[in-house]
Amino acid sequence: MMILAQSSPLRPISANGPVLELKNLGVAYGRGAASVQVVHDVSLAVERGEALGIVGESGCGKSQTMLAALGLLPRGGRITSGQVLLEGQDLVGRSPRQMRPVRGREIALISQDALTSLNPAMTIGKQMAEPMIHYGGMSRSAARQRCTELLDLVGIPGAAARLASYPHELSGGMRQRALIAMAISANPKVLIADEPTTALDVTTQSQILRLIDSLRKELGMALILITHDLGVVAGVADRVAVLYAGRVVETAETETLFAAPRHPYTKALLDSIARIEDDVAERLNPIPGLPPDPRNPVSGCAFHPRCEYSREICRNALPILEDGTGAQHPVRCHVDPFVSSSLRAVGGAR
Numbered sequence: 001m002m003i004l005a006q007s008s009p010l011r012p013i014s015a016n017g018p019v020l021e022l023k024n025l026g027v028a029y030g031r032g033a034a035s036v037q038v039v040h041d042v043s044l045a046v047e048r049g050e051a052l053g054i055v056g057e058s059g060c061g062k063s064q065t066m067l068a069a070l071g072l073l074p075r076g077g078r079i080t081s082g083q084v085l086l087e088g089q090d091l092v093g094r095s096p097r098q099m100r101p102v103r104g105r106e107i108a109l110i111s112q113d114a115l116t117s118l119n120p121a122m123t124i125g126k127q128m129a130e131p132m133i134h135y136g137g138m139s140r141s142a143a144r145q146r147c148t149e150l151l152d153l154v155g156i157p158g159a160a161a162r163l164a165s166y167p168h169e170l171s172g173g174m175r176q177r178a179l180i181a182m183a184i185s186a187n188p189k190v191l192i193a194d195e196p197t198t199a200l201d202v203t204t205q206s207q208i209l210r211l212i213d214s215l216r217k218e219l220g221m222a223l224i225l226i227t228h229d230l231g232v233v234a235g236v237a238d239r240v241a242v243l244y245a246g247r248v249v250e251t252a253e254t255e256t257l258f259a260a261p262r263h264p265y266t267k268a269l270l271d272s273i274a275r276i277e278d279d280v281a282e283r284l285n286p287i288p289g290l291p292p293d294p295r296n297p298v299s300g301c302a303f304h305p306r307c308e309y310s311r312e313i314c315r316n317a318l319p320i321l322e323d324g325t326g327a328q329h330p331v332r333c334h335v336d337p338f339v340s341s342s343l344r345a346v347g348g349a350r
């Protein structure tokens, strides 16, 4: 597992190279004076078979980053900088027609709400089989067989009979399993799961996470798991990138991030992890305040208004993402004891 910290010279060189790599990606809405930057200079990468967690509160830019990578930004949104490299090939600038074969077949997306992702007027079997028949050149009966195998693989009981069900006839957990079956049907290289369990009860959440994790290992896909809850990535991700106000503020191996978080925002997120009691998640110590609205960007470090360690420099200068430890654990924070170059850059003292 590897995440690139900007263009850090410390990044590990992999023999295979990342399957998907974002390099200095920027996303904005609007033009000219009305332009609002929602993602700034985001760099990260994931290798085949590995799992990367992208974590941050609502509005921190997780979804915009991934929609940009998939060429799915809504109207008004545009990539302002950077590259999206799929096995080294840049996807930025490709037309919708050129992106169509990439989505689904190379990079598949599972969203949080299976009900809106599935066609309510079509049986599960029909919507699963259509792409196999139209794009995969399969016969109707071969596609039916494959759909049954896939529903079986994702743990839907009575898979063959379920092909005739409409989405509303399945429970939330079963719908999410069907969506996962569709996502993996083309054997994608990268699976992006955007809050895949948010709409589900706690028990079903952990079952779905375990399913995604086991499929990732079995099929050798790279997994990008997007969530606002660090608790969700704990058992799944090899490495985590924490996003705040559209910027990566810390990345580390998951174990390291939990044992020794460096950014005050990461620490606050860890303090706010939900405790589960009687199947109900109770959020402990929510972080006071809200992330900034990108239409009114905050000066210096975007987290400073909510940060208990904030100093003058934090209000004035944007910290850079750097790895003062040499342990592949970069952080964007002026008050981190290992990070000093940003302080030196502005000549300030702590």
Ligand SMILES: Nc1ncnc2c1ncn2[C@@H]1O[C@H](COP(=O)(O)OP(=O)(O)OP(=O)(O)O)[C@@H](O)[C@H]1O
Pocket: 029, 038, 056, 057, 058, 059, 060, 061, 062, 063, 064, 065, 074, 076, 077, 228, 293, 294
């Ligand atoms: N169509 C849009 N036009 C303008 N700004 C947008 C648009 N969509 C999203 N944004 C802004 O982009 C920022 C990042 O949003 P994004 O959806 O990526 O956050 P997120 O971290 O994925 O949050 P969530 O978990 O709620 O999806 C937010 O401030 C949001 O208001």
